[in-house]
Amino acid sequence: MARTLQPTPLAFKVRRSEPELVAPIKPTPRGYKSLSDIDDRYGHRFLHPIILLYPYSPSMEGKDPAKVIRDAIVKTLVFYYPFAGRLKEGPNGKLSVDCTGEGVLFIEGDVDVTLQQFGDSPLPPFPCMDELLFDVKGYGGILNCPLFLIQVTRLKCGGFIFTICHNRTMGNATGLLQFMKVVGEMARGALSPTISPVWERHLLNARTPPRVTYAHLEFDQEFMDMNDDDITQPNNMVNLSFFFGSNEISTLRKLIPLHYQCTTHIILTACLWRCHTKALQPDPDQHIRRICIVNTRYKFNPPLPLGYYGNSIAYPTTVTTTDKLCRSPLEYAIELVKLTKGKATEEYMKSKADFLVTNGRLGLPLNRWSFLLSNLT
Template sequence: MTEINTGSFLIKFTVRRREPELIGPAKPTPRELKPLSDIDDQEGLRGHIPVINVYRNDSKMKTKNPATVIREALAKVLVFYYPFAGRLKEGPGRKLMVDCSGEGVLFIEAEADMTLMQFGDALHPPFPCLEELLFDVPGSSGIFDSPLLLIQVTRMLCGGFIFAIRLNHTISDAQGLVQFMTALGEIAQGATMPSTLPVWRRELLFARDPPRVTCTHHEYDQLTETDKDKIFASNNMTQKTFFFGSSEVSTLQRFVPPHLKNCSTFDVIIASIWRCRTIALQLDPEEETRMICLVSARSKLKSFVPTGYYGNSFAYPVAISTAGDLCNKPLGHAIGLLRKTKESVTEEYMRSFIDLTVIKGRPLCTILRSYYVSDVTRAGFDAVDFGWGKPAYGGPAEGDTSFRSFYVPFKNHKGDSGIVINICLDSVVMERFVKELKKMLLEDKNDHHVLKLQTVSRL
């Protein structure tokens, strides 16, 4: 029996799972070793990432079992994406490669005695019942010699279902995973092959010989930890999920200076959160605060990365400001820093970044005094269709940490569309953060009406 607290009421339910099975390609596939790119095999990507897609009942599919449909399509799509059916190996110099053994990916069929309606507005990360919706099969979560994909399809009493998938991050980024899931959906609906054929070509993102750093990079800056940094990971952390609809975004846009009026909604929201978060942390004015700007580089690499490439292809340049400037200057200061930092990602920047990664030995990027928000609104999780239409929710399954948040598209029970962001902070710092964000949402300095800061229910 699992219990979920939605914030309004408690849900109790049971998940019954069949034995996990390995699904291999439906036809023979090449047996070969395929090296990963020098972006793929960074230390920070050597782990697994879970994603959840939630589908409502569709009357025209009432005779179909989604687990059966997806299981059969999975074997067929693995003929095209056969590296996913292999196992990861490590070669000389810690170089990663896939042994295309055809051993298969893990698949679990399950049933839950609850309905999707019982979730209410809680269909967003974090999913505390993740261990039920995506069972961690013993021995499956290793980096080497373990399945690269784990999939669980859980049918609900209402006829809807939850598709959960866990990916070894070294193989693909969010867009690459969506490409695979889209292909799976197309074949589930009767296609004989994916509309976009997969391309491996990881050698296109190898370091140059010899590697040479030609751009400025702060990703691997060596920073010294101090006692003040302990507040970023205290023993009293709390999470809150905030909803930004059209009203909230419109209010925040009042702080945008005229020369930055064409900035994105993402820039406005994230600049506001960065600023409020920094104020709440009460850093010294001269102390450095850093925003890691996760940038998909596919558009920057069109000249040599072909359509269908599904490897990791992102960079994370760093915007840096003193706490004093960020807190005391207008919001345009933070927005300008974010835009300038993202615009610095050119083709040459990517080449320089790859070279630096290899020179440094593929280390973790610097997260000390840093914060980053991963924007999944354009990844495409919310458009993956297995025959039951688009998902009610599609995207990250995990909650956030003190240095990372997800920027996720969301529609609440009222039908309002917007963005949800889950924030994780020390509970005292969280109180100050909420207070500062409420201040920004004051509609007009001459109007005493305060726009309500919307938090959404959590599982």
């Protein structure tokens, strides 16, 4: 059985500066840039917080991490200038960036806490997140708001915490990582990014005329109608972390034949899906879904440009019944996971864009009968 890991209890207050708008250091192009039809679906219209922890480093002696990062961001925004703009909504819910150059929100702070006080392996839910990512008045919407809120908090030990909240319509984790890598390069003195950003959002737009060639079970109306399920409400859910080390994975592999080939991610997904379903004790004929999260940037021919930083995630889905999943050998669940991931092709993404445009830019219907697991390794 996997070990349950509890978050470290800790309380503190951050002494912070007033939020400021940080604009590109040089003039940048003005005008409107349309998001793709994958970017602007309603399921992407939320703010995504990320927290990064940095221990003390002798190389930072005498340097202020907040100043280093702030200076790097104003240089990075010259290349990623749409991030300094504001989202606008046009007819039929279509989103565009008004490249105003206004900038992103930046806060710096200090706290009398050391990194060691968070424990050896800090886990979500992270303590005092509202202190490390201050709720700025006027920020928090999707439209007409800064697209980033960044806070750098200096720690008593000489380390620091870098927290960032970004508008998810502008890109998924891969795009954010690309932006962050450039911030790192600029902080180390680079004059331009190693990989230049590429907008090219038209590559993931719907076709003319739209041609929906997949069923797109991720948006199945059957599961839309069940979205009011009380079990999935935040006040009825518990946030815990579980650690699956080599011993736990070895135990899971004993559940399948020796000659059977599958990755650690796939066997873990299959096992967790079955455990999740059994715990709910549904009727044998209940329809349940496995939703995969697949980065499709390399599924295209040719692949999406290396510097593309828009949303490129597919959510291929397979539906089965409780009885089939729980009574069949584990290989049944494994093969369903493989089959689901394999659906994420270039044609699948084009069909998805066509589906979203013709069906109103839907969000994913998530409830207790839907199992979604993301691999961020």
